[in-house]
Amino acid sequence: MADTEKIIEIQVLRYRPEQDKEPVLQSYKVPFTDDMSVLQGLQYIKDYLDGTVSFRWSCRMAICGSCGMMIDGKPKLSCKTFLREYYPAGLRVEALAHFPIERDLMISVEDFVTKLESIKPYIIPKEPRTLEQGEYLQTPQQRDMYEQFSSCINCMLCYSACPQYGLNKEFIGPAILALLHRYNADSRDGGQAERLNSLGHTDEGFWGCTAVTYCSEVCPKGVDPANAINQNKMNSAINYFTRFVAPGGADK
Amino acid sequence: MSNRRPYVRPMDNWWMRDPFFVRYMAREFTAVFVAAYAVVLLFGLVRLSQGEAAFNGWLQYLKTPWMLVFHVIVLATFIYHTWSWFSIMPKTMPIMFVGGKRVQPGTITGTGIAAAVVACLAVLVIVKGMHP
Numbered sequence: 001m002a003d004t005e006k007i008i009e010i011q012v013l014r015y016r017p018e019q020d021k022e023p024v025l026q027s028y029k030v031p032f033t034d035d036m037s038v039l040q041g042l043q044y045i046k047d048y049l050d051g052t053v054s055f056r057w058s059c060r061m062a063i064c065g066s067c068g069m070m071i072d073g074k075p076k077l078s079c080k081t082f083l084r085e086y087y088p089a090g091l092r093v094e095a096l097a098h099f100p101i102e103r104d105l106m107i108s109v110e111d112f113v114t115k116l117e118s119i120k121p122y123i124i125p126k127e128p129r130t131l132e133q134g135e136y137l138q139t140p141q142q143r144d145m146y147e148q149f150s151s152c153i154n155c156m157l158c159y160s161a162c163p164q165y166g167l168n169k170e171f172i173g174p175a176i177l178a179l180l181h182r183y184n185a186d187s188r189d190g191g192q193a194e195r196l197n198s199l200g201h202t203d204e205g206f207w208g209c210t211a212v213t214y215c216s217e218v219c220p221k222g223v224d225p226a227n228a229i230n231q232n233k234m235n236s237a238i239n240y241f242t243r244f245v246a247p248g249g250a251d252k
Numbered sequence: 253m254s255n256r257r258p259y260v261r262p263m264d265n266w267w268m269r270d271p272f273f274v275r276y277m278a279r280e281f282t283a284v285f286v287a288a289y290a291v292v293l294l295f296g297l298v299r300l301s302q303g304e305a306a307f308n309g310w311l312q313y314l315k316t317p318w319m320l321v322f323h324v325i326v327l328a329t330f331i332y333h334t335w336s337w338f339s340i341m342p343k344t345m346p347i348m349f350v351g352g353k354r355v356q357p358g359t360i361t362g363t364g365i366a367a368a369v370v371a372c373l374a375v376l377v378i379v380k381g382m383h384p
Contacts, residue, residue: 017255022259023259023261073269098261098263100260101261163263163267166263167266211340212276213276214276216343224343226343227343230344231344231345
């Protein structure tokens with residue numbers, strides 16, 4: 001009961017640093033069935049048509065965050081997007097926007113990883129506890145304050161949706177600021193001050209965001225980075241105006 | 253020696269790449285009309301301080317055809333301004349709970365728009381009350 005085989009045209013933005021001065025589109029005709037993802041289409045190309053096409057992937061089920069790419073100009077996970085949606089017109093796949101292209105559909109993640117480390121994406125305990133003292137308890141409501149922001153898979157789609165990041169590479173960007181908020185909003189965490197003063201409250205932090213909100217639109221995990229960032233602006237503004245009078249202030 | 257040669261793509265005309273960005277730019281652009289209308293009202297305040305004749309002159313000027321066209325344009329942009337900003341209001345609010353349930357984005361946007369409508373109606377009623 002195999003589907004009748006259909007053929008779809010996939011245009012791939014190629015960039016081979018050793019031979020291409022700039023990226024060029026290359027077209028492939030790929031036979032597909034209705035259950036095939038765009039990632040499977042690319043795997044078909046690599047296995048049967050052109051072994052030189054490079055792209056990243058791992059889990060095939062929207063949890064590893066490796067296979068993000070621009071599909072007809074929109075940032076999407078290629079494992080979670082189906083070829084049938086683009087039939088018969090065909091589709092164009094490109095490396096994630098706003099990142100330097102390393103080769104073909106692979107981007108350079110250096111900037112993202114460096115920034116991710118800078119926000120200390122782990123719980124900094126409020127006070128040291130011994131095993132005898134037991135676990136850190138949390139109410140369901142306390143958990144709700146950060147849970148959605150903890151669903152980030154570091155796929156970087158939101159960076160490709162963020163013109164502010166595209167225009168200014170100093171901006172920390174949606175996913176990492178959402179993770180900064182994820183740890184700050186955790187009742188077990190005590191690292192708020194160090195994350196906010198050097199990063200969150202700066203021009204490169206929350207204030208680099210102009211509420212385009214496309215990041216939240218493209219997020220495959222419902223993280224809503226725009227909310228994580230913008231709900232901090234009020235406190236950040238209060239911090240700015242009170243730091244001179246508050247004991248300790250912002251320079252703590 | 254590394255053969256790496258990462259290619260950085262240009263950002264020219266970025267806001268025309270996606271309808272989402274066009275709507276964003278439209279939302280930001282409405283602020284120009286808000287500022288322009290604030291100048292019109294400030295000018296009226298200045299004329300008021302110069303006496304009744306000056307203020308009535310300003311009122312007459314507002315009734316000229318070009319100023320009426322200007323008002324229609326400003327009204328349209330203000331409606332879009334109100335709608336688009338209240339649409340993103342849920343993004344700017346901390347997570348809230350009412351009666352143990354999380355307040356939904358649609359409720360926040362709806363409340364904002366309802367407040368704007370009520371405020372407009374209140375102003376109309378007050379003005380109507382002053383000019384029966």
